[in-house]
């Protein structure tokens with residue numbers, strides 16, 4: 001297999017490329033950043049996929065996305081162009097060359113208004129996005145499944161941290177800048193190390209379960225407050241420096257889902273290895289040089 005990853009430089013794309021050398025099923029891999037392949041350029045997408053398909057048995061992971069949630073609210077059309085229209089370009093080009101495609105999506109496709117005790121969202125639950133970001137990602141999911149029904153997987157994930165801008169990196173930075181922090185304790189989800197998600201996506205492409213929608217996040221669940229405290233603890237800092245607050249007290253341009261827990265049952269039923277528990281992943285990421293800016297050991 002030859003793996004083509006879009007969105008090179010992003011968290012997930014970076015970790016995918018890091019893991020490929022250890023997976024013999026992938027003979028080669030190439031990652032295109034926005035400078036080499038802007039996925040909103042339909043002609044460029046067709047040209048690159050045709051060229052890459054000539055070089056091997058091509059599989060594609062679309063790790064390119066507009067991930068700025070607040071920015072999407074202000075510029076929904078621009079976010080739609082990347083998350084929906086461009087994903088359709090990729091799916092159409094994959095259909096032309098016969099390549100399978102993984103589209104990575106998000107908990108934001110759901111309303112996120114379930115009570116803290118759940119139940120966790122399954123792939124069969126009806127999406128009901130409440131944000132521009134969620135709407136554009138859902139439109140991308142639907143385009144991909146429609147254009148490539150027999151060879152595509154939509155994999156929804158949540159609360160991703162890795163080699164980029166993310167919550168764990170931010171908490172690490174703030175730990176050095178402030179004596180105490182207040183963090184919301186009324187939004188629940190499952191932190192997901194991008195390295196674990198990358199491993200899961202590679203396994204998916206190796207095993208090729210039935211096409212459709214799957215959920216993949218770190219195991220277990222917590223709140224942002226819980227994740228902040230755990231990050232401090234991993235750093236050897238006093239977790240009491242992190243204090244809880246409510247979403248109502250925390251001004252945000254875009255409403256965040258209160259409940260983002262995604263069920264991994266369909267993932268496991270498809271024969272795929274559940275991602276490690278979020279606490280295990282947080283400890284692993286701390287030990288892995290350069291995995292998360294500031295948080296992990298220096299490279």
Ligand SMILES: NC(=O)c1ccc[n+]([C@@H]2O[C@H](COP(=O)([O-])OP(=O)(O)OC[C@H]3O[C@@H](n4cnc5c(N)ncnc54)[C@H](OP(=O)(O)O)[C@@H]3O)[C@@H](O)[C@H]2O)c1
Pocket residue numbers: 006007008009010011012013033034037038039040062063064065066067082086104105106107137157158159160161164165194
């Ligand atoms: N991060 C999360 O918490 C989270 C949660 C749920 C789901 N997801 C999904 O997981 C996937 C991977 O997320 P991530 O955290 O790795 O995102 P990321 O770090 O923001 O990476 C996305 C990459 O896509 C690139 N990109 C943007 N527009 C592009 C275009 N038109 N053509 C080509 N590349 C483009 C970005 O480049 P620039 O940086 O130059 O814009 C960036 O390098 C995304 O589909 C995202 O929606 C993420």
